[in-house]
Amino acid sequence: MDATSFCGALPQTKLPASNRNFSRSCPRARSVVSVARHSSEEFQQPDKLYSRESLVVSSSSSANKGMTASGRSYLSGPVVKRNPVGQAFCAASVVGVGAYCEGFVDSHLHVTEEKVGVLLLNLGGPETLNDVQPFLFNLFADPDIIRLPRLFQFLQKPLAKLISVLRAPKSKEGYASIGGGSPLRKITDEQADGIKMALKAKGLTANVYVGMRYWYPFTEEAIHQIKKDKITKLVVLPLYPQFSISTTGSSLRVLQNIFSEDAYLSRLPIAIIQSWYQREGYIKSMADLIGEELQKFAKPEEVMIFFSAHGVPLTYVEDAGDPYKDQMEECIYLIMQELKARGSYNDHTLAYQSRVGPVQWLKPYTDEVLVELGQKGVKSLLAVPVRYATCIFLFRAVNWCYSSFFQLVCAFHILIQVIFTSPTLAVCLVGAINHEYIDPVTSFTMFYLLIYCSTIIMKASL
Ligand SMILES: C=CC1=C(C)c2cc3[nH]c(cc4nc(cc5[nH]c(cc1n2)c(C)c5CCC(=O)O)C(CCC(=O)O)=C4C)c(C)c3C=C
Numbered sequence: 001m002d003a004t005s006f007c008g009a010l011p012q013t014k015l016p017a018s019n020r021n022f023s024r025s026c027p028r029a030r031s032v033v034s035v036a037r038h039s040s041e042e043f044q045q046p047d048k049l050y051s052r053e054s055l056v057v058s059s060s061s062s063a064n065k066g067m068t069a070s071g072r073s074y075l076s077g078p079v080v081k082r083n084p085v086g087q088a089f090c091a092a093s094v095v096g097v098g099a100y101c102e103g104f105v106d107s108h109l110h111v112t113e114e115k116v117g118v119l120l121l122n123l124g125g126p127e128t129l130n131d132v133q134p135f136l137f138n139l140f141a142d143p144d145i146i147r148l149p150r151l152f153q154f155l156q157k158p159l160a161k162l163i164s165v166l167r168a169p170k171s172k173e174g175y176a177s178i179g180g181g182s183p184l185r186k187i188t189d190e191q192a193d194g195i196k197m198a199l200k201a202k203g204l205t206a207n208v209y210v211g212m213r214y215w216y217p218f219t220e221e222a223i224h225q226i227k228k229d230k231i232t233k234l235v236v237l238p239l240y241p242q243f244s245i246s247t248t249g250s251s252l253r254v255l256q257n258i259f260s261e262d263a264y265l266s267r268l269p270i271a272i273i274q275s276w277y278q279r280e281g282y283i284k285s286m287a288d289l290i291g292e293e294l295q296k297f298a299k300p301e302e303v304m305i306f307f308s309a310h311g312v313p314l315t316y317v318e319d320a321g322d323p324y325k326d327q328m329e330e331c332i333y334l335i336m337q338e339l340k341a342r343g344s345y346n347d348h349t350l351a352y353q354s355r356v357g358p359v360q361w362l363k364p365y366t367d368e369v370l371v372e373l374g375q376k377g378v379k380s381l382l383a384v385p386v387r388y389a390t391c392i393f394l395f396r397a398v399n400w401c402y403s404s405f406f407q408l409v410c411a412f413h414i415l416i417q418v419i420f421t422s423p424t425l426a427v428c429l430v431g432a433i434n435h436e437y438i439d440p441v442t443s444f445t446m447f448y449l450l451i452y453c454s455t456i457i458m459k460a461s462l
């Protein structure tokens, strides 16, 4: 649990994947304890799936979209496992995984001296208004965010500089409205603590690390600590419920770059949980929160549930095969099914916010839908950010509504979603982590078994 200190400062530039001489505080070093694991019998247990035909369809289609139109590869599908010695990450068990039995623990345990690490990946956010422009630079310098054709990639950084400077005033306004900085680090730390506690409760003690993509603590810092701690198995959990090239894909690309250049890391067995929007615990937590909020309205059954999600440029989905839209729609479907099962038959709608730049983003747009709903005479609206409590984009839209004619027609109610620090969600995520605990170990063991056998055969033939 000790904090390990680094010193020095990172400039505003995005950290190159190979830069591991960076120095900054990496406060989430965790003590290492031996870990209980489960037999493969457990692994065979049927998963508690929220199944629906399209769940399988969207998962498998995700798998097929591993290579983007521009020839860039990215990882998709709920879970990816890596060959322990392979340099590359490879997609495995895709269809139907990602939603696992939460009670998947507790028998056939045996203890080993493994040092398991759980790496939580997130976006990161500016902690002060002064951080906003450098944070934006890091974001726009990411080739998974500003996707330039290969020929123009040399323009990435100058463009990032320009856009970050132009965007900074608007962003600062947003961050100023939520207290002068992003609470994402605090939220992620709380999530990490929750996950650690939930792991412990299941008898699975592991080091938990946080790695951010665009701000402190950077993913590189977490990896540095993982190496220092001599972790022997790693479960990677991006804290994005749905997969997008621009979020999970981008974070995994950083990992891929770092791992492929490092002898120790390239041998480290890892498992990656690519999406978890379809997990029972997540869907139920969302339904719990929505259900509670609905009860605050005079006529809960008349409330329109308005889901608002962070968008992506349309080309991500249409040209690059980003599964994000499918997964988001699937997620909303599952939440609504759960609400129906509980007797709530509310109307609902999904819209996307946070457009940046002149290109077309996923539609319908949040601000336009809000106007339409007002014009249709919707009186009660429960706005649900599908992601964070800190969703500045949704707050922006809602604030705008409050200050316009909308206030007159809609009895607005905003659901502030605290799900990401909820213990239920932590337990749900630990279900996913726990599932991954065993498989890399199995493949790791299998690999050494193979090496061992082939050595014997080679020796015998000499
Ligand atoms: C081209 C730009 C962007 C893409 C693509 C994009 C995808 C994307 N982002 C999130 C989640 C978050 N983004 C956040 C901030 C943010 N995102 C962009 C741009 C793109 N995002 C910008 C410019 C910013 C900064 C704020 C602003 O200027 O409007 C955040 C907030 C982080 C925080 O500080 O708390 C989140 C969360 C997802 C899920 C996603 C793709 C699906």
Ligand SMILES: [Fe+2]
Pocket (backbone or CB within 6 Å): 310, 354
């Ligand atoms: Fe974003």
